[in-house]
Amino acid sequence: MDMAIKTVAILSPGDMGHAVGRALAGHGLTVITCLAGRSRRTQKLAAAGGLEAVPTLEVLVERADLILSIMPPSAALESAGAVAEAMQSVERAPCYADCNAISPMTARRIAAVVTNSGGAFVDAGIVGPPPGKAPSPTRFYVSGGDAPLLQALDCGSISVRQMGPEIGRASAMKMCYAALTKGTWTLYAAALVTAEAMGLSEPLLSELASSRPAVEADMRRMVPRLPVDAGRWIGEMEEIAATFAQAGLPTGFHRGAAEMFAMLHRTPIARETRETLDPGRTLEQALVIYRDALPGRQFAGAVGGDAGGIVARRLDAAPFAPFGDVIVLGAGSPGTRDDLAAAMENRRDHARLAPTLSRNAPTAMPLRVKWMERHPYSSQTFIPHDLGRYLVLVAPRADNGDPRINQLQAFVADASQGVTYRPDVWHHPFTALDRPSECFVLRYDDGTDDDTQWFEVADGPVIRLADAG
Structure with missing residues (x-):
């Protein structure tokens, strides 16, 4: 592929991506990104890096000469698939460089996705802190037949280092x-x-x-x-x-x-x-x-004597932080507004916000956990409308994607507290306590089975409430 690199797209402008974008803009290149469904923090980082936001991946593909994928490795393959679909949609295929911390095998799978849509592929691995954070330049190790194209990125704070024509060598180096x-x-x-x-x-x-x-x-x-x-x-x-x-x-x-x-x-x-x-x-x-935070200490004092089980504790922001956010109602000043949707994350550009009013009968306690759910591509927010207390159960994700039930955490929220679960967080279905309840629920859906995934818990733990309520 013989072309001049003038416009570079970055997906996504996080800690590393926005700093790379800022360095390339200072090198005279036009740098763009797509922020659809991205978090508020990512949007702020993109602005700090001086990146121009475009509305869709299709527009990004139409304008870019080179796309740099800089994101957590778990999202790399899915992102490449979304870009490949955009390439097919607009019938234009710019060069795509995967700069993520992935294995050589994953790099080759992504290369196949991109090249099947007509795009050139470069395998890249980034070594060192973001550009501008250290005296020495950030190193971009690159390999593949089209890797020389990335030489256009070489500047004072980025050093491009060629690793030959074989896809996988740069990833292996990383x-x-x-x-x-x-x-x-x-x-x-x-x-x-x-x-x-x-x-x-x-x-x-x-x-x-x-x-x-x-x-x-x-x-x-x-x-x-x-x-x-x-x-x-x-x-x-x-x-x-x-x-x-x-x-x-x-x-x-x-x-x-x-x-x-x-x-x-x-x-x-x-x-x-x-x-x-x-x-x-x-x-x-x-x-x-x-x-x-060790599993053996998380529930110290939480197992209820001879009766057994996990005693739910009051919902507080710090212990809930790995799973999402606690929303405190009644704390804002008159005349102010909280943009709940802007604080949520949507990982599918085509999904739409689906607000609902959920009604639930109270659940008798103690409760044996039988089901957990997660929403891989969207946050989910619960805002109390007319309810008393409710139960919040969350569990970290195991390597195989299942919930770690042995590390389940149990909380009791009251009517002054809402919650937002992050995408892909395993949690128990909404469980009202004390009396019938109504709450507003916000989530991004596209109407497919991917909106919600379920896990049946075999011989699950028993959740109890403290005597003090």
């Missing part, structure tokens, strides 16, 4: 690099949390400061901030494990790292962002938070 960096950070965290749980973190850190001062300094620098990125690094560890398997090596190292990131993602720190992360939080303070 996998090996991240296996060392992020894999090491999770090992640091696992060892330190184990020491904290056993009352040994102070002497361990003292020993490391004496015998391995560089390691101890790296721990203090990285371990307190890991939850901020943990959610999107889970899939990256799974891709690394797949890469190791292809090479004939054990996969357990990075499957364990994925589990460690999943645990960190359940902590209150995960609710913070790179912009709002508490800079004064020490390693010692972070370790206490991580220790308290």
Whole structure:
């Protein structure tokens, strides 16, 4: 493919993507993106990076000479499919570079999706912090027959490094690099949390400061901030494990790292962002938070004596943060408005907001959990209208996609609290307590079975209410 790169599209302008866009705009390129269904934070980052927003993927494909996919690896294949459909729709196929932390096998699957729609494909792996965050440039390792096209991105803060014509070489480079960096950070965290749980973190850190001062300094620098990125690094560890398997090596190292990131993602720190992360939080303070998130401690004091079961606790924002947001009613000033839809996430451009009024009879307690549900492509918001208390049950997602029922968390919300579940969060169907209820429900649907997925729980736990109510 012989063409000049003048307009670059970035999907999606998150922490890395918006910084890449800003660097390319400073290099004289026109940078665009599509923000349909993106979160408010992503929209703000796009604006901060100076990216021009276009309304649809079709418009993006019509205008772009090059599309850079920069997103969590779990979304890479689906995003490529959506772009390929847009290419077919407008009968134009720009070059598509997958810059995500994916295995060589995943890169080849995405390449097939793109090339079957007529587009050129470049395999790319990004190494280093976002452009402008470090003295040295961010490295773009690229491979594939059309990889020389990405040389147009080479500038002061981005260094493009060619890896040859074979699709998969650039992805493999990224996998090996991240296996060392992020894999090491999770090992640091696992060892330190184990020491904290056993009352040994102070002497361990003292020993490391004496015998391995560089390691101890790296721990203090990285371990307190890991939850901020943990959610999107889970899939990256799974891709690394797949890469190791292809090479004939054990996969357990990075499957364990994925589990460690999943645990960190359940902590209150995960609710913070790179912009709002508490800079004064020490390693010692972070370790206490991580220790308290361990599965064996989450329900300490929550199992009700001989009766057994999980005792639901009052809904608070911090413990609920890994799963969504708590909406406090009656806290705003007169004359103000909260845009509930803008705070939600829609991962399908064609889906439409479906507001409903749900009516529910009260549920007798105790309750045995029999079903969980999730909405893979949309947030779901519940706003009380006429109700008393209601039950909120959530569970983290296991590696195979099922809910981790043994880590289920139970909360009791009252009429002054609404909730928003993030996309792909396993939760129990709405469960009214005390009296019949009505609540408003917001979700983005397209009318297919993908709107809601169900999981039948075998021999589920029993949920009880505290005696104090």
